[in-house]
Amino acid sequence: MALGWQCVCIDSHDPDADARFWASALGWRRTFEDADEVVIEPAAGSPQDGVSPDILFLRVPEGKTVKNRLHLDLRPDDQAVEVARLEALGARRLDIGQGPEATWVVMSDPAGNEFCVLRPLTEQEKLSAS
Template sequence: MALRIENFSIDSASPSKTARFWAAALGWNIVHDDGEEVTLQPPVGSPEAGILPDLLFLKVPEGKSVKNRLHLDLRPNDQLTEIARLEALGATRVDIGQGSSHTWVVMGDPEGNEFCVLRTLPQAERSAQ
């Protein structure tokens, strides 16, 4: 097949602000920012470099109004520590009707785009990856 995913595009009222949140959250680099489009890439030499698609934040006039149809699931080494860190960066917990019996936590970035912080994997499962 001659196709590959180049980037995930995320609509944003303020692409620079939203991209700065995600750059800090993921430890990725802003490689392009013209005010209308901002591109994030994993750092060179990281396990994600050259494997994961870029994140492209695009300026749009309308605000977010419904639950995302596509979102990121993030796997932390320590779920509670990462949730606290993400909240300090500007993320909030979001209720989309998921209830409280799940092992993941739904959060929203500063513009309300949902993402999930998954459970911490036990050491034995982390070693197997």
């Protein structure tokens, strides 16, 4: 294949603060930063290192005003524990009409960017994926 996925770019009013939240949330590391952009990547030597796309936060003058056209879905081992941990980092739960039957939790980061925390994979799903 001649095309690879390098990074997800996120417009940011404050790249430093947004990178700090997401690096803490994901357990990632900063690999580049200047006044207008910050890059985070998976922890060195982790199973995601060199596999997961980087996240690049790019400074823009305006704040977030509407729903994201793209959002991240995160797959935890324990949904309730991770939702609580993310809330402690500054994320908040959102009700976008997902209903009580939803198996995911819709949240926003401190800048207001929406993301979802999915349910854990079942043992059968884990076996099927390997």
